Amino acid sequence: MQIIAIDAMGGDYGSAPIIEGTLQALNEKKFKAVLVGKRDIIESQIPLRYKDSVEIVEANDVIEMKDLATDALKRKESSIYKAVELVRDRKADAVVSAGHSGATMSLATLRIGRIKGVSRPAIATLMPTALQGKYSLVLDVGANVDSKPLHLFEFGVMGEAYVKDVLGIAYPKVGLLSNGEESSKGNEVTKEAYKMLEVIPSFKGYIEGNNIFDGSTDVVVCDGFVGNILLKTSEGVADSISKIIKKNVRKSPLAITGAILMRKVFKILKKQVDYAEYGGAPLMGINGCAIISHGKSNAKAVKNAIFQAINFSNSNINKDIEEKLKELKSSIVSEAQ
Amino acid sequence: MQIIAIDAMGGDYGSAPIIEGTLQALNEKKFKAVLVGKRDIIESQIPLRYKDSVEIVEANDVIEMKDLATDALKRKESSIYKAVELVRDRKADAVVSAGHSGATMSLATLRIGRIKGVSRPAIATLMPTALQGKYSLVLDVGANVDSKPLHLFEFGVMGEAYVKDVLGIAYPKVGLLSNGEESSKGNEVTKEAYKMLEVIPSFKGYIEGNNIFDGSTDVVVCDGFVGNILLKTSEGVADSISKIIKKNVRKSPLAITGAILMRKVFKILKKQVDYAEYGGAPLMGINGCAIISHGKSNAKAVKNAIFQAINFSNSNINKDIEEKLKELKSSIVSEAQ
Numbered sequence: 001m002q003i004i005a006i007d008a009m010g011g012d013y014g015s016a017p018i019i020e021g022t023l024q025a026l027n028e029k030k031f032k033a034v035l036v037g038k039r040d041i042i043e044s045q046i047p048l049r050y051k052d053s054v055e056i057v058e059a060n061d062v063i064e065m066k067d068l069a070t071d072a073l074k075r076k077e078s079s080i081y082k083a084v085e086l087v088r089d090r091k092a093d094a095v096v097s098a099g100h101s102g103a104t105m106s107l108a109t110l111r112i113g114r115i116k117g118v119s120r121p122a123i124a125t126l127m128p129t130a131l132q133g134k135y136s137l138v139l140d141v142g143a144n145v146d147s148k149p150l151h152l153f154e155f156g157v158m159g160e161a162y163v164k165d166v167l168g169i170a171y172p173k174v175g176l177l178s179n180g181e182e183s184s185k186g187n188e189v190t191k192e193a194y195k196m197l198e199v200i201p202s203f204k205g206y207i208e209g210n211n212i213f214d215g216s217t218d219v220v221v222c223d224g225f226v227g228n229i230l231l232k233t234s235e236g237v238a239d240s241i242s243k244i245i246k247k248n249v250r251k252s253p254l255a256i257t258g259a260i261l262m263r264k265v266f267k268i269l270k271k272q273v274d275y276a277e278y279g280g281a282p283l284m285g286i287n288g289c290a291i292i293s294h295g296k297s298n299a300k301a302v303k304n305a306i307f308q309a310i311n312f313s314n315s316n317i318n319k320d321i322e323e324k325l326k327e328l329k330s331s332i333v334s335e336a337q
Numbered sequence: 338m339q340i341i342a343i344d345a346m347g348g349d350y351g352s353a354p355i356i357e358g359t360l361q362a363l364n365e366k367k368f369k370a371v372l373v374g375k376r377d378i379i380e381s382q383i384p385l386r387y388k389d390s391v392e393i394v395e396a397n398d399v400i401e402m403k404d405l406a407t408d409a410l411k412r413k414e415s416s417i418y419k420a421v422e423l424v425r426d427r428k429a430d431a432v433v434s435a436g437h438s439g440a441t442m443s444l445a446t447l448r449i450g451r452i453k454g455v456s457r458p459a460i461a462t463l464m465p466t467a468l469q470g471k472y473s474l475v476l477d478v479g480a481n482v483d484s485k486p487l488h489l490f491e492f493g494v495m496g497e498a499y500v501k502d503v504l505g506i507a508y509p510k511v512g513l514l515s516n517g518e519e520s521s522k523g524n525e526v527t528k529e530a531y532k533m534l535e536v537i538p539s540f541k542g543y544i545e546g547n548n549i550f551d552g553s554t555d556v557v558v559c560d561g562f563v564g565n566i567l568l569k570t571s572e573g574v575a576d577s578i579s580k581i582i583k584k585n586v587r588k589s590p591l592a593i594t595g596a597i598l599m600r601k602v603f604k605i606l607k608k609q610v611d612y613a614e615y616g617g618a619p620l621m622g623i624n625g626c627a628i629i630s631h632g633k634s635n636a637k638a639v640k641n642a643i644f645q646a647i648n649f650s651n652s653n654i655n656k657d658i659e660e661k662l663k664e665l666k667s668s669i670v671s672e673a674q
Contacts, residue, residue: 130577142516145524179479179565187482187562209569213577225524226563228516230570232546237574240467240550244609248602255602261595265585272581 001031002310005092006302008037009062009079010099012295018098019045021302026053028303031310034092036083037062057082062099065295069102073110080104081111087288088112094289094309096280098297105143108283108290115318117325120144121285122155122224123292124162125231126278131215137163138212138220139284141227149192152176152221153332156197157324158284159219165315166282166308172218174200175207177226182206189223197221199331238273279304282312285321289313338369339647342429343639345374346399346416347436349632355435356382358639363390365640368647371429373420374399394419399436402632406439410447417441418448424625425449431626431646433617435634442480445620445627452655454662457481458622459492459561460629461499462568463615468552474500475549475557476621478564486529489513489558490669493534494661495621496556502654503619503645509555511537512544514563519543526560534558536668575610616641619649622658626650 006022008015015037022033023046035042036057046054061078063071075081080099084107086092097104101123109121122140129136139155140147147155156174163172176194178186185206186194197203204217209230211217222230249255259266271277279301280293289312293305343359345352352374359370360383372379373394383391398415400408412418417436421444423429434441438460446458459477466473476492477484484492493511500509513531515523522543523531534540541554546567548554559567586592596603608614616638617630626649630642 128577130580132581145516177566179482179562187560190562209566209571210573210576212570213573222566223524225516225527226566229514229546229559229563230566233549233567233570234546234574236547236550237571238578239547240465241575241578241606241610243467244469244606245602248605249599252601254598258595258598258600258602261591262586262599263595264589265582265592265595268585269578269581273578 002094002313003032003034003092004306004309005034005036005057005083005086005095006306007080007083007095007097007099007104008035008042009059010097011293011297012065015041015045017297017299018302021297021299022054022306023047023050024299024303025306026050029307029310031306033306034086036086037079057086059083063103065100067100067103069100069106072100072103072107081107084108084111084290087290093313094291096291096293096302096305096309098280098293098295098302098305101292101295104290104292105283108286108288112286112288112290115285115287115322117322117329118154118158118285120147120151120154121283122158123281124159124284125281127212127234128273129213129215132272134215135278136212136215136217136220138222138227138230140222140224141231141281142224143283144224146225147189147223149189149196152189152193152223153196154285154325156200156203156219156221157328158321159221160200160202161317161320161324162282162284163218165317165320166311169218172202173216174203174219174221175205175211175217176203177220177222178206178208180206181208193221196332199328276301277304279306279308282308287318338367339431339650340369340371340429341643341646342371342373342394342420342423342432343643344416344420344432344434344436344441345372345379346396347434348630348634349402352378352382354634354636355639358634358636359391359643360387361636361640362643363387366644366647368643370643371423373423374416394423400440402437404437404440406437406443409437409440409444418444421445421448421627424627430650431628433628433630433639433642433646435617435630435632435639435642438629438632441627441629442620445623445625449623449625449627452622452624452659454659454666455491455495455622457484457488457491458620459495460618461496461621462618464549464571465610466550466552469609471552472615473549473552473554473557475559475564475567477559477561478568478618479561480620481561483562484526484560486526486533489526489530489560490533491622491662493537493540493556493558494665495658496558497537497539498654498657498661499619499621500555502652502657503648506555509539510553511540511556511558512542512548512554513540514557514559515543515545517543518545530558533669536665613638614641616643616645619645624655
């Protein structure tokens with residue numbers, strides 16, 4: 001049975017959605033939840049019937065969003081530090097946190113350590129596409145800036161392993177994000193990365209921004225600077241469209257009636273693009289499993305992040321990444337010779 | 338009266354939307370249109386009443402989308418080459434082309450030349466925001482990859498000049514696109530560019546992807562690799578949302594009725610996000626005016642691109658860019674000392 005460490009104090013809305021999401025997950029799946037944080041706050045929210053599946057680990061400090069990620073290593077009494085330590089000490093299989101993502105990232109990287117062959121861990125996020133139930137995994141979306149070609153190559157290998165081992169896609173398509181599809185496009189870094197990625201059989205070459213959402217690509221490789229911008233850009237576009245629709249619907253009783261009749265469609269749309277549906281973002285490349293959740297996670301998002309942690313730590317992904325990197329890196333070297 | 342050279346042969350749909358858009362523009366504004374291309378094809382589409390406002394310049398070659406931009410300089414009989422030459426020779430005030438954008442860009446840069454102080458011309462595009470009638474100007478969206486800090490600084494100066502001189506925004510806000518708002522964010526290039534951009538009074542610091550669409554920023558500065566990706570990403574998101582809605586509406590008669598009642602709202606939305614409404618993308622930094630239009634431009638997009646060319650070449654923008662760069666670059670140098 002998987003043991004999942006959950007930072008009960010992180011997140012913009014305090015412990016309530018975290019604990020509620022944990023209980024919802026326990027209602028649906030068998031696992032052991034280790035909630036890390038202030039004992040009295042956590043205990044008061046756990047009904048007695050969960051006593052066998054929930055454990056509490058006391059932690060009296062909380063790293064706030066405004067705190068520096070660089071201080072995280074010193075704050076050994078914080079909930080995220082202690083939750084990460086549980087994975088480091090092999091007392092938990094995975095850690096889930098909706099708290100300070102920079103702190104989670106650096107703690108997970110430095111305390112748990114990297115998989116052999118991984119230069120830089122990357123945050124991977126699932127993006128919804130126009131095809132229902134089909135996602136594309138984009139990495140990196142913010143762990144690294146100024147990625148080198150080798151880093152992008154490693155992101156490709158890690159992303160492929162995730163969609164194969166965790167999502168069960170047997171023949172994934174890996175694309176390198178660029179400013180055009182032709183192999184003559186790209187910048188200095190992607191041009192070098194392109195050559196390296198060609199040793200991965202599932203690598204399909206360059207893709208463009210719109211291919212993230214058309215269902216054509218399973219893994220989208222990019223630098224974290226670019227990944228963060230594209231993530232925020234997509235949120236911005238979706239937000240802006242929703243605002244324009246709402247504002248104009250309000251002006252006309254006819255349109256209000258129309259919107260009511262279309263309610264089910266909007267609900268499907270919302271569900272299809274809602275990040276809460278697919279949980280958090282795995283930090284790929286560490287010697288364990290850490291799922292970074294959105295600070296604004298509701299209970300459903302927390303529940304799905306926990307399921308992601310269970311699926312991830314239940315899979316063979318980290319071993320596969322290590323082996324694949326070893327095998328492919330040697331073929332890059334031999335091709336370069 | 339402005340003289341606008343129009344590449345009548347470029348564009349994915351041949352000469353028809355180009356010529357139709359030109360005639361529509363002539364119906365609304367007084368200017369001289371110089372249509373460049375195959376005389377017989379053009380002539381047959383121009384009613385006699387336009388004879389005083391339209392001139393035809395014969396060009397028997399057309400650079401196709403599949404052709405290499407690098408060949409453009411050699412193909413002196415092509416419509417785009419001849420249209421650009423009209424601006425170079427001061428026989429036209431501006432050139433508009435919906436043809437091969439790489440060819441237009443390199444011809445405009447190499448034949449017309451750069452403004453003194455501009456290292457690299459940039460393509461600037463207007464992006465719609467959630468606020469009606471409010472756009473943000475994003476540059477560069479594809480002319481350059483691997484931009485240096487100084488290039489981003491120049492993009493900021495050019496963008497500011499455009500929104501001031503052409504759009505009439507007296508106090509614009511200039512933002513540098515990054516992976517977070519805090520000044521500690523960014524990559525190597527944006528960190529350097531940030532320091533340079535601070536000499537521009539309207540520079541407001543870093544912005545994130547979502548700020549492009551919330552109406553908070555007038556000028557968004559980024560490298561062309563990033564700009565191209567964000568452009569395609571936004572198209573992809575909007576497309577994907579529209580597909581999800583359409584697909585699900587079709588499944589239910591109730592929703593179909595709803596969509597009919599909401600038709601006006603969707604029309605407003607479409608108009609607000611339609612690039613045809615704001616025309617083409619100016620190539621900023623050349624010693625003249627070149628408007629690069631979407632290959633799929635319809636007549637309305639061509640008309641608006643022509644209006645953009647008229648407004649641009651009627652303004653003092655290029656002189657302002659030259660002066661501003663001279664003034665600001667000296668303050669960057671003195672600050673660095």
